[in-house]
Amino acid sequence: MTKPMPARHRTTNWSAYNAALRKRGSLLIWLDREMAWLAPHEGRPGRPPVFSEGAIQFCLSIKVLFKLPPRQTAGMVASLLRMARLD
Numbered sequence: 001m002t003k004p005m006p007a008r009h010r011t012t013n014w015s016a017y018n019a020a021l022r023k024r025g026s027l028l029i030w031l032d033r034e035m036a037w038l039a040p041h042e043g044r045p046g047r048p049p050v051f052s053e054g055a056i057q058f059c060l061s062i063k064v065l066f067k068l069p070p071r072q073t074a075g076m077v078a079s080l081l082r083m084a085r086l087d
Helices: 014-024 053-066 070-084
Strands: none
């Protein structure tokens, strides 16, 4: 017995389709604008840290929450910061 042919749907309104995809993948994260993203100067010898402890904890939380590898985590956090205009 042969399998029936699956129904084929053609997209005719691409702008609405793309908007629906973006909306389906939307994520709302509240960021505190007062949080320091850059680490303060410690006055010790050696290379100073770039990011604050809070920023590192935020990135690691996103990484664990969405099970992302480090490179995808960096990209997601960068896009979040661009959207929030914090960078």
